[in-house]
Amino acid sequence: MTSFNKVKDWFISMGSPPFLYKWIMKYLPFMISLSLLLVFISLSWGLFFAPTDYKQGDAYRIIYIHVPSAILSQSIFILMAITGGICLIWRAKVAGMLLRSAAPIGASFTLMALISGAIWGKPTWGTWWVWDARLTSTLILFFIYAAIVGIYSSIEDKTKGDRAAALLSLVGVSMIPIIKKSVDWWQTLHQPSTFTLTQAPSMSPEMYLPLLANVLGFYFLFIALLFLRLRTELALREQRKNWFKQNILGD
Amino acid sequence: MNKLNLTSILFRLLQKDLLIAYRKTSSYLTPLIFFLVVLTFFPLAIGSDSSFLNRIAPGTLWIAALLSSLLAVESLFNEDFNDGTLDQLFISNQPIFLLIIVKVFSHWMITGSPILLASMIGVIFFDLPTSSIFTLLVSLILGTLILSFLSAFGGALSLGKGAILSAIIVLPFSIPVLLLGTAATNAAIQEIEYSSYLFFLGAMLFIVMPFISIATAEALRINSD
Numbered sequence: 001m002t003s004f005n006k007v008k009d010w011f012i013s014m015g016s017p018p019f020l021y022k023w024i025m026k027y028l029p030f031m032i033s034l035s036l037l038l039v040f041i042s043l044s045w046g047l048f049f050a051p052t053d054y055k056q057g058d059a060y061r062i063i064y065i066h067v068p069s070a071i072l073s074q075s076i077f078i079l080m081a082i083t084g085g086i087c088l089i090w091r092a093k094v095a096g097m098l099l100r101s102a103a104p105i106g107a108s109f110t111l112m113a114l115i116s117g118a119i120w121g122k123p124t125w126g127t128w129w130v131w132d133a134r135l136t137s138t139l140i141l142f143f144i145y146a147a148i149v150g151i152y153s154s155i156e157d158k159t160k161g162d163r164a165a166a167l168l169s170l171v172g173v174s175m176i177p178i179i180k181k182s183v184d185w186w187q188t189l190h191q192p193s194t195f196t197l198t199q200a201p202s203m204s205p206e207m208y209l210p211l212l213a214n215v216l217g218f219y220f221l222f223i224a225l226l227f228l229r230l231r232t233e234l235a236l237r238e239q240r241k242n243w244f245k246q247n248i249l250g251d
Numbered sequence: 252m253n254k255l256n257l258t259s260i261l262f263r264l265l266q267k268d269l270l271i272a273y274r275k276t277s278s279y280l281t282p283l284i285f286f287l288v289v290l291t292f293f294p295l296a297i298g299s300d301s302s303f304l305n306r307i308a309p310g311t312l313w314i315a316a317l318l319s320s321l322l323a324v325e326s327l328f329n330e331d332f333n334d335g336t337l338d339q340l341f342i343s344n345q346p347i348f349l350l351i352i353v354k355v356f357s358h359w360m361i362t363g364s365p366i367l368l369a370s371m372i373g374v375i376f377f378d379l380p381t382s383s384i385f386t387l388l389v390s391l392i393l394g395t396l397i398l399s400f401l402s403a404f405g406g407a408l409s410l411g412k413g414a415i416l417s418a419i420i421v422l423p424f425s426i427p428v429l430l431l432g433t434a435a436t437n438a439a440i441q442e443i444e445y446s447s448y449l450f451f452l453g454a455m456l457f458i459v460m461p462f463i464s465i466a467t468a469e470a471l472r473i474n475s476d
Contacts, residue, residue, distance in 0.1 A: 088469070143423040150419050154412050163473045164408050168420065171404065171466050175424050178455070182427035186434070 015092050018243040021234050028227050035220035042213035050210045059123040062116050067211060068218035070113040073141060076106030076222065080148070081173035084166030096162025097237065099169065100152055101229035105222060107145035114138055133187035137180045144172045158237060260345055261353045268357035278326055282319040283365040289315040290373050301378055308377035309387075309436035313429055315373075316366050316391060320398040321418045323362035324406040327354065328471065332410055337475055348464040351471075355403045355464065356396075363395040379440060386439035386449070393452040394432040400456075400463045401425055407470035427455060 013019050046064030053060040080102050087095035117135065118128045129135065148165050155161035238244045255263070272278045293311045294304060331337045340350050370391055374384060401424050405417035435448035 140423050140426060143419075147420045147423065150416055151408060154409070154416055160473055160476065164470065167466060167469055167473065168408060171424070171463070174462070178427050178458075179423070182430045186430045 015094050017094060017234055017238050017241070018247070020094055021231065021238070021244075021248070024227050024231050024234075028224075028231065031220070031224040031227055035217065035224040038213070038217035038220050042210055042217040046210035046214055051204070051206050053207070056124055059120065062120045064211060064214045066113060066116040066120055068215045069109045069116065070138065071215055072218055072222055073106060073110035073113050073138065075219075076102055076109065077141065077145070077169070077173060077176070080106065080169040084169040087162055087166040088170070093159070093162075093237075096159065096166060097230060097233045098226070099165055100162060101226055101233050103145060103148050103152070103165065103169075105225050105229065107142060107149060109218075109222070110138060110142040110145055114142060131187070133180075133184045136187070137176075137183045140179055140183070141176070144168075144176070148172070257345060257349070260343070261349060264350060264353050265357050268354065269360065272357075272361040279361045279365050282323045282362040283369050285322055286315050286319040286366050286369045287372060289318055290369075290376055294376070304377045305379065305440065308373070308379055309433040309440065311377070312370055312373050312387070312391075312436065313394070313432045316370070316395055316432075317398060317422075317425055317429060319366060320363060320395060320402055321405075321421060322414060323358070324402040324417050324421075325414050326362075327358045327403055327406050328410055329406075332475065337471065341472070341475065347468040347471075348461070351403065351464045351467050352460065355399050355467075358403070359396055359399040363399055366395060367391055380442075382442065383436060383439035386445050387436050389449055390432045390435040390452060393449065393456050394428045397428050397452070397456050397459050398425055400459050400467075401428075404463050404467045404470060407467045407474065410471065410474040428452070431455070 014023070043064060047061050050061070050064075052058055080099050083095045083099045083102070086092050087099060114135075117138075121130070122128055148168050151168055152161035152165040155164055235244070235248070290311060293307065297303075297307065328337065331340075341347065343350075367388060370387060371384070373379075374381075374387070379387070398421075401421050402417065405421035408420055409416040431448050431452050435445045435452070438445035438448065
């Protein structure tokens, strides 16, 4: 019980901007170097040392960018919905800032998944784009990200913008299963799916392990980017507060 | 002041909105005209071959309905927000999501139901078989109701910001309606079983109605603070 209380106390103290700012500044250099190192190692493992695929040749290696970004595009949305809930229920200011910082990163990862998928599709399917169910729902996910960025950047009052974006991400997360289902079903109805993005399940460990490492590396990269953006967001919003002037600017 | 019960409050709200719309012709005429203009543009842009028109008709009708319901969203909350009616609703101490359901329903009667009539002109424009009219109408009734709720959410979230932002918010969420609606109409034109699509649309309406109206209430509360 005591350890639970400790975690709870820590979690609540994270809601205070000065505490969070200090905490981020403490771990930021570590997170950046760790994530860059991880991404560097796992990408070079995947791109140079993993065996060549017998069917797709070296073209398959884009999987080491494509799959991690696709996984992150969905994880970040779930993170945004959770922080959105915290922002709406407890009116936590920091949760709104977190949501705001995560949205553009999520949109970028979604875009990266789409673009790398298109590049991968050209040599393997012979076309940049097919109206496959998964491609379509990823594209729609990107549009929802864009809508979230659009709504908070159009509202001048920061707290209002946070809450509007939080509400939209909550509605988004509950609508996505319906959209995904309907798109899946639309595809299977109109034309049998010629291509699927899913690889053969029997992927050899020499290919699978670098992929896992890449997913991990991308997660850390996301956390480092989130720290960077959150720090900027905190500095922007709290620049007129006393703690910021005294401790950070040294006035 | 005499005390009103909830039913009569809801009824009076509906009456008020319909009366305002009745006195302001443009509120129900503009979405209707817009719908017809968009319908006219498809044959002009893509080609007027009869069998081809038949194939694109469901998609065209649904896209036109979607666009005109998006266009109409500005009139839903903006006026009430500007003249303070919205604040009155919030301090009326009534369940706000019920008030919103009534508001969206009256908005649908003003802007959505004319589209149902206009879609009959669409049937003539695109030379659709008369057997498909029933499906087209039922799917449009269910679909435009869902779209009204979705665009109410978009309009509430982008209150006072213009229709384009609300369109960006609403369009991704309206994809299931578009898919189901076109599938139902297509199935009816090809004379195959279509009722499952209508059931899906109906189910979606009753999922969307309570949840989106609660979210709309929250969005209005955020924006009118």
